Amino acid sequence: MRAGRLLVLFSACLTLVVSGLAREPEAEVKKLSFNHTTLQNGLEIYSIEDHSSPTVAVQVWYHVGSKDDPDRRSGFAHLFEHMMFKGNEHLTPEIFEQLTENVGGENNAYTAPDVTVYHEVVPSNYLEPVLWAEAERMSSLALNDANFNSERDVVKEEYRQRILANPYGEFSLAIDQKSFALHPYKRPSIGNIAELDAAQLPEVKAFHSTFYRPDNATLIVVGDFKASDLETWTKKYFGPIPRPTTKIPRVAVVEPPRKEDRHEVLASAKAPLPAFAVTYLAPSVRSKDEPALDLADEILSGGQSSRLYQSLVYEQQVAQRASFDADLREDLGLLTFRVIVASGKSLPEAEKSLNDQIEKILKEGVTEAELDKAKNRFLTGKLMERETNNGKANALGEAVVIYGDPNHINTDLAKYQAVTTSEVNDVLNKYLAGKKKVLIEYLPEAKKEAAKPEDPKKP
Amino acid sequence: MKNRRVHLLLALLCFAPGQHCFAIGGVDTAPSPAPPHSGSFTRPKEAKLANGLRVIVAERPSLPLLAVELIIRNGSEADPNNLAGTASLTGSLLTKGTEKMSAPEIASAIESLGGTIFSSGVSDNSNAGVLVMSSKAEPALTILADVALHPAFKEEEIDRLKKQSLDGLRVALQQPGSVASYVMGRVVYGDGEYGHAAGGTPETLPAIQRADIVKFYQTYYRPDNAVLIFSGNVTLEKGKEYAEKFFGTWKANQEALHPISATTGNWKPESIVVDMPEAGQASVSLTKPAIKRDSPDYYSGVVANAALGNGFASRLNREIRIKRGLSYGARSSLDVRRDAGAFIASAQTKNESAAEVALLLQTQLKRLETDPVQGDELKSRQALLTGNYARSLETNLGFASQIAGLAVFNLPLETLDKFIPAINAVTTKEVTAFAGKYLVPPSSLVIVGKASAFVDPLKKNFSQTKVIPQSNLDLNRADLEKQK
Numbered sequence: 015m016r017a018g019r020l021l022v023l024f025s026a027c028l029t030l031v032v033s034g035l036a037r038e039p040e041a042e043v044k045k046l047s048f049n050h051t052t053l054q055n056g057l058e059i060y061s062i063e064d065h066s067s068p069t070v071a072v073q074v075w076y077h078v079g080s081k082d083d084p085d086r087r088s089g090f091a092h093l094f095e096h097m098m099f100k101g102n103e104h105l106t107p108e109i110f111e112q113l114t115e116n117v118g119g120e121n122n123a124y125t126a127p128d129v130t131v132y133h134e135v136v137p138s139n140y141l142e143p144v145l146w147a148e149a150e151r152m153s154s155l156a157l158n159d160a161n162f163n164s165e166r167d168v169v170k171e172e173y174r175q176r177i178l179a180n181p182y183g184e185f186s187l188a189i190d191q192k193s194f195a196l197h198p199y200k201r202p203s204i205g206n207i208a209e210l211d212a213a214q215l216p217e218v219k220a221f222h223s224t225f226y227r228p229d230n231a232t233l234i235v236v237g238d239f240k241a242s243d244l245e246t247w248t249k250k251y252f253g254p255i256p257r258p259t260t261k262i263p264r265v266a267v268v269e270p271p272r273k274e275d276r277h278e279v280l281a282s283a284k285a286p287l288p289a290f291a292v293t294y295l296a297p298s299v300r301s302k303d304e305p306a307l308d309l310a311d312e313i314l315s316g317g318q319s320s321r322l323y324q325s326l327v328y329e330q331q332v333a334q335r336a337s338f339d340a341d342l343r344e345d346l347g348l349l350t351f352r353v354i355v356a357s358g359k360s361l362p363e364a365e366k367s368l369n370d371q372i373e374k375i376l377k378e379g380v381t382e383a384e385l386d387k388a389k390n391r392f393l394t395g396k397l398m399e400r401e402t403n404n405g406k407a408n409a410l411g412e413a414v415v416i417y418g419d420p421n422h423i424n425t426d427l428a429k430y431q432a433v434t435t436s437e438v439n440d441v442l443n444k445y446l447a448g449k450k451k452v453l454i455e456y457l458p459e460a461k462k463e464a465a466k467p468e469d470p471k472k473p
Numbered sequence: 474m475k476n477r478r479v480h481l482l483l484a485l486l487c488f489a490p491g492q493h494c495f496a497i498g499g500v501d502t503a504p505s506p507a508p509p510h511s512g513s514f515t516r517p518k519e520a521k522l523a524n525g526l527r528v529i530v531a532e533r534p535s536l537p538l539l540a541v542e543l544i545i546r547n548g549s550e551a552d553p554n555n556l557a558g559t560a561s562l563t564g565s566l567l568t569k570g571t572e573k574m575s576a577p578e579i580a581s582a583i584e585s586l587g588g589t590i591f592s593s594g595v596s597d598n599s600n601a602g603v604l605v606m607s608s609k610a611e612p613a614l615t616i617l618a619d620v621a622l623h624p625a626f627k628e629e630e631i632d633r634l635k636k637q638s639l640d641g642l643r644v645a646l647q648q649p650g651s652v653a654s655y656v657m658g659r660v661v662y663g664d665g666e667y668g669h670a671a672g673g674t675p676e677t678l679p680a681i682q683r684a685d686i687v688k689f690y691q692t693y694y695r696p697d698n699a700v701l702i703f704s705g706n707v708t709l710e711k712g713k714e715y716a717e718k719f720f721g722t723w724k725a726n727q728e729a730l731h732p733i734s735a736t737t738g739n740w741k742p743e744s745i746v747v748d749m750p751e752a753g754q755a756s757v758s759l760t761k762p763a764i765k766r767d768s769p770d771y772y773s774g775v776v777a778n779a780a781l782g783n784g785f786a787s788r789l790n791r792e793i794r795i796k797r798g799l800s801y802g803a804r805s806s807l808d809v810r811r812d813a814g815a816f817i818a819s820a821q822t823k824n825e826s827a828a829e830v831a832l833l834l835q836t837q838l839k840r841l842e843t844d845p846v847q848g849d850e851l852k853s854r855q856a857l858l859t860g861n862y863a864r865s866l867e868t869n870l871g872f873a874s875q876i877a878g879l880a881v882f883n884l885p886l887e888t889l890d891k892f893i894p895a896i897n898a899v900t901t902k903e904v905t906a907f908a909g910k911y912l913v914p915p916s917s918l919v920i921v922g923k924a925s926a927f928v929d930p931l932k933k934n935f936s937q938t939k940v941i942p943q944s945n946l947d948l949n950r951a952d953l954e955k956q957k
Contacts, residue, residue: 066535067867068510104501111786113503116853118860135864139507146504167798171754175801175821178753181647238510251500283751286643317589318580328577331633334640357640383585390587394606397538401868 043396045424048410049241051248055257056229059248060410060420062236064403069119070138070237071403074148075415077232078225079128080203081265081345087213089169089205092125094221096165098132099123102156105147110134113143127199128344129415135404138238142247145235149251152231155222162215173204181284182354185291185456192278193293193348193452197269228255230262234411237403269295269346272450279455287334288361289354289456292368294449296340296347299416305429306441307340307349312388313380313438314338314371319387322351325371331356332364344416349445361455376447379439392430514866517876517886518709522716525697525725529880530712531704531872539610539705540869542602543621543720544877546700547693548594549671550811556681557949558673562634563689564594567601569630571623576630579616588613592620595671597811598881599693604870607706610715618719621694626686635678642675649756649921650821652747655948657760660917661740661815663951674948695726700880704873742915744938745953746931747946748924755827755922758819759834763911766809766882770910772895773903777912778807779854780846780904781837782818786853788837789818799826799833811882816912824926831918832934838916841908847901859893 048062083090101107114121119136132151134144177183187202194200233252235244272295297303315322315338326333334354341348351372355364399405413422517531549560568590569576583590588605590613601621605613645651655670662668673681701720703712740762764774782789782805789803800820808814818838822830846854865871879888920927924940932938947955 067863068512069863108786109503111784112853115784115786115857115860116849117506118856118863120860120864137506137509137860139509141507142504143506146500149500164796164798168794168801171799171822172801174754174823179649179756179821180753181644183753284647284753286647287640317584319577319584324577324580327637328633331636334637334644354640354644356636357643387581387585387587390606391584392587394538394587394589394604397536397606398604398868400536401538402864 043393043400043427046400046406046410048420048423050420051245053228053248053253055253055255056227057248057252057255058232058414059244059252060232060234060414061239061241061244062406062410063239063241064236064406065238067403068138068238069135069403070141070235070239071133071135071407072141072144072148073131073133073234073407073411074152075232075234075411076130076132076226077128077230077262077415078130079126080201081127081198082225082263083198083201083205084217084221086209087205087217088201088209089173089203090209090213090217090221091130092203092205093166093169093210093213094218095123095125095130095132096169097155097157097162097218098151098226100155100157100161100165102150102154105150105156107161109147113140113147119144125203127203131411133404133407141235141239142243145247146251148233149255152226152228152252153255155219157215157218159215162218166210166213169205170207170210173207173210176204181282181286182289182456184280184282185285185289185454188278188280188454188456189291189293189350189352190348192276192454193295193350194269195272197267197345198265199269199343199345223258224260224263227258227262228252229257232411232414234407234414236407236410265345271295272452275450276452277455278452279457281457281459283459285456285458287354287357288458289352290361290365291353291454291456292351293452293454294349294446296342296349296445298346299342299344300418301342303441303444304342305426306433306437307342307445309385309388309392309430309433310380310438310442311338311340312391313384314375316388316391321371321375321384322368326353326364326367327356330367332359332367336368361457365453372446376439376443380435382435385433385435385438389430389433393427396427512863514863514889515872517704517889519886520709520713520716522696522721524721524723525695526716526720526723527700527880528713528716529700529702529876529886530707530709531702531869531876532708533704533869533872534706536869537607537706538604538869539607539613539703539707540602540604540873541610541614541617542600542702542704542873542877543617544700544702544880545599545694546597546698546881546883548598549596549669550666551689551693552666552669552671553685553689555677555949556685557669557677558638558671559681559685559689560594560599560693561672562594562631562638562678562681563686564592564599564601565634565638566626566630566686567592567620567624569634570625570627571619572625573619573623574616579620583613583616586613590616590620596667598877600877602873610707614715614719622720622723624690626683626690628683631681631683631686635681638673638678639675642672642678646675647751649749649752649754652749652943652946653756653758653819653919653921656745656747656919656921656946656953657758657815657817657917659948659951659953660743660745660919661760661762663739665812667810667812667814668951670948676949691726693730695730696720696723697725698730700877702873702876702880704876705869740917742917744918744935745920746924746928746938746940747919747921747943748928748940749921749943750923750925752824752922754821755824755830755920755927756819756821757827757830757834757922758817758919759831759838759916760815760817760919761911761914761916762813763807763816764809765811765813767884768809770907771809773899773907774807774911775858776851776854776896776899777841777846777904777907778805778816779858780850781805781841781912783854784857786857788840789820789834792837793820793822793830793833797833799823799830803830803834816916818916824923827920827922827927828930828934831920831931835916835918835934838908838912842905842913845901846904851899851901851904855896855899858896862892862896
């Protein structure tokens, strides 16, 4: 594609040979060659041409997420995402169904803490109309009280389904809420009923003009198209959208270092088994420590041979589930241990088991065999991502918007392969050893009294 | 395997009628689509080993990946009476230890290859499989064959798995949606082979003994009741060679395999509420027995179901989600089995709206006959089905599971190519006839939620409703109530 001012054409399939530390025969992951161009209004366009199936994946990544929810409007970015399907002067509200599922494609969207992503997969002859529709909703929305209120009701049902009808829904929400002191990551993406009810239509319009603009968006197109067509269509449909002169607001809040351990206790009338989470602050996803932290995540909780499964779930049987998540985001992240206690075992027993495992990995470090296994699992995952146009589009969008480096789709594997055991040990010590933690306990209601925060038995 | 960096809060989409516009500029109307580009699927090939094992290979060389799945053509429908969960435990235990390897050794061996291994027992089939880079096919197949042919069924592993399954059930039984699925099994199939919970119940799991598991394994896990499927970077020759090398010594049991008897027959529509006072939402469903996989009405049924409740533009989503904001998503499904499977139309809604949603579901079922599915609506649902189908064949595991879906029911492999033309050939008349025959006559209603919030308005339209307190629910009985 040669639209706009910039063109970077990465030349044809180089082959990256991965041998790493493993003794197995090397697997080949072909480099993805992508085109990049920037329109004059600031829209970034990345594409990969691949004619192996007659379909094309289209994604529009807006660099706005639930961390950008307006003050006292938790859940707003997500509610707004729903409103993006309501049409405008030229778009009927049914248009995305007409151009996708009604012709054999699919479409959806999601809101994450840092980004909001709209995505479609369509038979490739529908690429042009889909680009037109995405450009239309980038340029304007048509909203009224009736469609706003009915969609808000849908989002409230989504809240009830995810949070209220799920015995551990409120536990999941509490993890971010209790773990961040100041950063807006503390507000749940899904919001809450009261703040959803408080949202007003003019705020929706303001949100669109503030964040939904070409210079805050990245268009990804992967699949069966001709580069010259894509160039013509993106110029024609996205080109005329003006670039606002206002600045895009960015979250400037800096999460302060933790000064002390915290212990929060929540009661639940629905949880059949107690649960708890332990969190530590972690760096940005763009930190150089990211590959080692991801591999530590894999070693601690990837698959049934992982440390937490083997110790807590399998051997000691103190946990119904045990996981570790290196949840790294744009501004900073969390390292989160999460355990649902097995029946017949007590919460303090399970906490002790988890603490023993954390102590052990910090003291003794990880083994070469564990690290090899984590790298191999990463490699297979990478290959599976390449099975579909949508998978490749996800990877490219993440590379550009989340990692801030499109080449990340081709360089991440080598970065992972280069990580050593001592680097994994170093990052674990850097972010866990002696660091302040937040412990969140989630107890079946009747047992709430049994474990008060000042309980001296607690570590 | 963790590659995705974005922690998803998936949000379904939406639209509503009527709008006030402040749009500007741009191109006013949608450009027309270009003529479609053509595409085609891999044709799977097959062979048979001397011991009766059927081998199917889908050669898909584009990526160095390989999915291998072993299908056993029986599952939870063959659970012994009062021992619901036997097939499920048997399937899950395969990867929990063999004569040579312990459970942790199996997990560690396959995961060191960067692969995954899975096994389970569900309705109509049991299965075990691996997904790995194709360069690791041999070591992965060594593990797969060992778990499938030489499981140890150690007491210690049986106890551990039972305990884990019971804890899983404790969690599931606090969710209105999953309680509703368990209840619907009994409502549709009663005491029949599909009636019990495939994963077992809090009462049956503890009762299952090692001998029951061994007996199940010996009866059904045999090469002449199995299919081995390869999908990925492999040729038919190589697949045959692997099958011979790793599964060639598997001996066929000499005893004849007894077919499982028919399952349904005495279903009658009823209306049941399970009262869960703490439920954060109500799960509302209409259900009834419908068709077998090999029914001549299969394709018209699939299209009728899609018009009703498959996709955002389906009738249920339009009426319940888009027009009224009553649910995050409404849907219907047509489960097909060796014997008649269940049709289900359902939505989760706030407790106060449960009666309204029940009525809306019922109205939309009837409307399938009075307001026929035709023209653009029919075309759109055919496209939705064929598009979803094509996407399901994109991945190796997806391709393998489509093959498995045919192999379980002994349908010919050509059926893979038949789906798209058969769906496109379905007419309005056939959809209406299917609806009239199966969906319009009364269904059973199942609501799981906080009964006090909806039971009075519900009884205006469903006067014969039976309310079962959560504490009194017995999934082991066709009448669902604990005996006093």
